[in-house]
Amino acid sequence: MDRGLALGIFLVFSGWGLVLLALILIKIMILPYTSFHGRGLLEMVYAALRVAVSLIAFGFSLVAWYYVTRAAFRRILLSRQQPSK
């Protein structure tokens, strides 16, 4: 198996991991706060903070996923361009 295909397989598995991460964040951070009925202001602020933290965590993972892939991709391309010793 060449490194291009290996990177493709890594991308699929890490993409699946990202989707699961998003769902775990939804489950533990957001779903307990889907209803504001009967809650106080402090709890609403707390819920909004949890949503913000989830979004930041997911956004950061997505950007990290892109840059890790980009770095690996460039590395493979550069190694191919260099003459073998």
Add this chain to the structure above:
Amino acid sequence: MVLFVASAFSTVLAFITSFLLVRTLKNRFLKLGITGIDVHKQDKPEIPERVGIGPLMAFTSSICVLVVLFPQSSILFSALMSTASLGGLVGLLDDVLDLGGKMKPLISPMAALPLIISGCLSPRPLLPLVGHARMYYVYWPLILIFFTVIMNATNMADALNGMMPSSVIIVTLSLVPGLILTKKYHLIPVLAAFIASILPYYWYNKYPAKVFGGNVGSMFVGAFLAGIAAASNLEMFLVISMLPFFITGFMIIYSAGGFRERREMKKRPTLLEGDLIRANPDEEAPMTIIAILTSDRPKREYEIVREFLMLTLISGILSIASLLLTFL
């Protein structure tokens, strides 16, 4: 038994109609000059384009039969048929008028309207590990975004001979366990009719391609996939099984700075060396899944399609695994 016979009849009808239409349109469009250039071949042959109208018409006729045979599901089937047809219409508009990379995603959600208006959608999507979520208000704007993403990801994956139809068949099959586990058996004949209408098109589109589906073909397919997933609340499982499609879409959007048509890109993601395709080493070239697969060594077109199919198969298995994790 009745369900099986009716499904078999509509499936055979879809297959035969699609085969005859694709064959007829291939010759007709070639005579009319409705052609596109196969850029990944050395001799740059002219291939009949927009033949995706064939599978779309075959699918529509087959669903009309299902509507008559299953009156209890006639509204859902009609809505799915309208959704797929509207998706095809958006693609046809793009083929004729060249909507551009920004306009197309804006009008794609139009395809979701028949399903929304008919009341066939339930705002309770099944989420892996989470179960059914209640999203009474957020669901409706999200479903419009979902249609845009799925339709345009399918469109972007239609880059090499046979790549889109073959991988879409795998994606469609990966939804079957979900339909069985959620007891949505009535949608299985629709899936069968869809696959049967795509198969003859795949036969003519596989390497070396004798026809191109055009945007009409890929947008119809994308709208149908989004529609069937939304109708069965399996949206997230479709997303997982289409991961290789999203990798291409996400990478193009992120590295090219927004929705871009192939012709709108300053640097091509791949280069042609004889019959071999290799990743463009230019730092400004967008990173696509085809560029990633050809980053280590140049590959032939069918080799890349085979590897993309392997990635789609892995995604399909991960989607089924996520489903089992949810139900365990």
